[in-house]
Amino acid sequence: MNIDKIVLVYPKRDGLIFGRAHGSPYTLMRLASLVPPEIPVEIWDEDLHPIDFNRVTPHTVMGITSKTLSIDRAKQIASDAKKRGATVVVGGTHVTLAPDDVAPWADAIVVGEAYRTWPQIIHDVANDNLQPAYVDEEWAPLAGVAPLTDRVIKMVNEKKHYWTPYLEITRGCPRNCTFCTAIRVSGKIMRHRPIDEVVDEIARRGIKRFFLTDDNFGLNFRTDPNYIAQLFDALKKLPLNGWTAQAEMMVGEFPELLEMARHAHLDKFFIGFESVNAGNIRELGGKTKGSQEKYKQIINEIHRHGIGVVGLFVFGFDHDTPQVFEDTWKFVRESELDGVSVTILTPYPGTPQRDQWIAENRLMPDTPWSLYDTSHVTYYPKLMTVDQLREGYDWMCRRLYNPASILARGARAMRRVPLAKERTKFFSTFSTDFGYRKTYSFRDQPVPEYGQML
Numbered sequence: 470m471n472i473d474k475i476v477l478v479y480p481k482r483d484g485l486i487f488g489r490a491h492g493s494p495y496t497l498m499r500l501a502s503l504v505p506p507e508i509p510v511e512i513w514d515e516d517l518h519p520i521d522f523n524r525v526t527p528h529t530v531m532g533i534t535s536k537t538l539s540i541d542r543a544k545q546i547a548s549d550a551k552k553r554g555a556t557v558v559v560g561g562t563h564v565t566l567a568p569d570d571v572a573p574w575a576d577a578i579v580v581g582e583a584y585r586t587w588p589q590i591i592h593d594v595a596n597d598n599l600q601p602a603y604v605d606e607e608w609a610p611l612a613g614v615a616p617l618t619d620r621v622i623k624m625v626n627e628k629k630h631y632w633t634p635y636l637e638i639t640r641g642c643p644r645n646c647t648f649c650t651a652i653r654v655s656g657k658i659m660r661h662r663p664i665d666e667v668v669d670e671i672a673r674r675g676i677k678r679f680f681l682t683d684d685n686f687g688l689n690f691r692t693d694p695n696y697i698a699q700l701f702d703a704l705k706k707l708p709l710n711g712w713t714a715q716a717e718m719m720v721g722e723f724p725e726l727l728e729m730a731r732h733a734h735l736d737k738f739f740i741g742f743e744s745v746n747a748g749n750i751r752e753l754g755g756k757t758k759g760s761q762e763k764y765k766q767i768i769n770e771i772h773r774h775g776i777g778v779v780g781l782f783v784f785g786f787d788h789d790t791p792q793v794f795e796d797t798w799k800f801v802r803e804s805e806l807d808g809v810s811v812t813i814l815t816p817y818p819g820t821p822q823r824d825q826w827i828a829e830n831r832l833m834p835d836t837p838w839s840l841y842d843t844s845h846v847t848y849y850p851k852l853m854t855v856d857q858l859r860e861g862y863d864w865m866c867r868r869l870y871n872p873a874s875i876l877a878r879g880a881r882a883m884r885r886v887p888l889a890k891e892r893t894k895f896f897s898t899f900s901t902d903f904g905y906r907k908t909y910s911f912r913d914q915p916v917p918e919y920g921q922m923l
């Protein structure tokens with residue numbers, strides 16, 4: 470087939486916040502960079518603009534990225550594009566976790582990573598030889614893989630259209646917490662991008678602040694401190710305003726690296742404490758033991774190095790009773806956290822948690838995938854009723870994300886910021902909690918029908 474253009478689609482959910490979308494379409498930027506220069510490529514982010522199906526032709530290849538909560542929208546987009554004769558390829562998290570769910574309605578599915586399969590797909594389409602499925606779960610080294618091209622950087626114009634640029638430095642997590650998809654989406658082996666490639670990408674994108682896509686950047690403090698030290702040395706020299714990484718709490722045990730992190734402009738860790746209930750340790754992959762005193766010590770230690778901490782908590786584990794909400798709220802009030810994310814445990818396909826609950830017949834029947842957004846209850850909890858979990862979660866969110874609470878936490882966090890940096894840190898100090906407030910707002914909305922999404 471003669472390809473007239475390749476379009477890469479990010480299905481809508483979040484829309485715009487003050488005229489810009491939440492975060493840059495980093496996955497699609499990396500994939501677009503693999504498209505040979507002679508083929509036109511475009512990124513259609515449905516959070517920015519409605520899809521113009523009039524521009525879809527029988528010579529269009531459409532690649533759609535998928536999360537579980539947006540897979541129904543992806544299916545509708547695929548159906549409309551196929552009516553216009555396009556070839557539709559679907560990749561990403563949901564396909565990787567549940568390929569059989571997508572295979573019936575896509576021309577091709579892409580399971581696992583696509584750094585090698587995506588160029589092959591483009592080649593196969595051009596030669597009328599598209600296969601129904603492409604799988605890459607080898608977790609190959611990241612060196613030299615899909616550097617962002619200048620064509621893509623210019624086309625996306627992150628500064629104009631997006632609040633948060635994303636960046637990948639490492640990939641993978643060996644922990645295998647029962648509820649998490651990381652091991653299947655990013656692999657069990659922790660892999661690193663070469664530092665010079667990371668530095669080059671930041672410089673060419675001209676970004677001053679970013680959020681790492683790495684599932685567990687912090688684990689590298691223990692497993693590969695030399696890489697981390699070299700990375701921090703390199704980032705220290707860049708004119709950055711700040712950056713954020715996901716980590717587990719043991720980063721607090723590495724004071725020298727924390728000090729280097731601060732000089733490398735890292736200003737916020739998202740830390741998965743997951744639960745204040747020590748009964749849940751089996752589910753947490755050995756990374757935390759539910760000890761609140763230990764959590765507080767770690768938060769203090771990280772603060773001591775001038776780095777903020779956003780605490781992530783999940784509700785609805787099998788040892789949780791309604792008491793978990795009070796306990797978490799008390800912990801949040803006492804702990805000086807700079808931001809808080811609370812989610813309802815969600816049995817995503819491909820996780821040990823889902824397998825267990827299927828075996829125990831505890832998944833709610835007929836739950837649409839769009840409710841797999843971590844703020845809806847999709848299963849029958851063990852030690853509370855569905856209503857208790859739902860109402861406890863609402864109670865918690867109302868306390869955490871009311872403007873007064875957000876301002877109080879933000880003001881406390883600002884007190885730790887040196888005067889000279891207050892202007893550049895102001896936005897990031899408050900934006901995390903306000904972002905979670907917006908995410909929680911989906912809780913009250915009815916499930917949209919396909920046609921209502923735009």
Ligand code: B12
Pocket residue numbers: 481482483491492493494495496499500531532533534535536537538539558559560561562563566579581582583584587635637649650651654655681682683684812817818841842843844908
């Ligand atoms: C960045 C990120 C976000 C950003 C997204 C910004 C954006 N515009 O993309 C933000 C913060 C907004 C976000 C929000 C949410 N996220 Co999120 N997010 C991630 C994260 C950390 C990184 C994804 C990423 O960019 N990776 C780097 C890129 C380069 O790789 P990649 O995406 O894995 O893509 C590769 C392959 O999957 C494949 N591929 C992907 N798409 C396609 C498409 C085609 C056509 C092809 C060929 C290949 C292909 O090729 C790529 C290269 O190999 C992942 C965890 C992770 N590490 O994967 C979670 C993750 C995707 N998010 C998740 C969740 C649950 C959410 C939220 C529901 C959280 C919440 N409580 O609100 C929301 C949903 C919002 C929404 N509208 O979708 C889950 C998804 C689970 C699932 N089954 O769907 C993940 C896996 C985290 C987890 N471990 O549970 N998220």
Ligand code: SF4
Pocket residue numbers: 642643644645646649650651652684685717741753754756
């Ligand atoms: S440590 Fe974090 S990224 Fe790793 S498996 Fe557990 S929840 Fe997922």
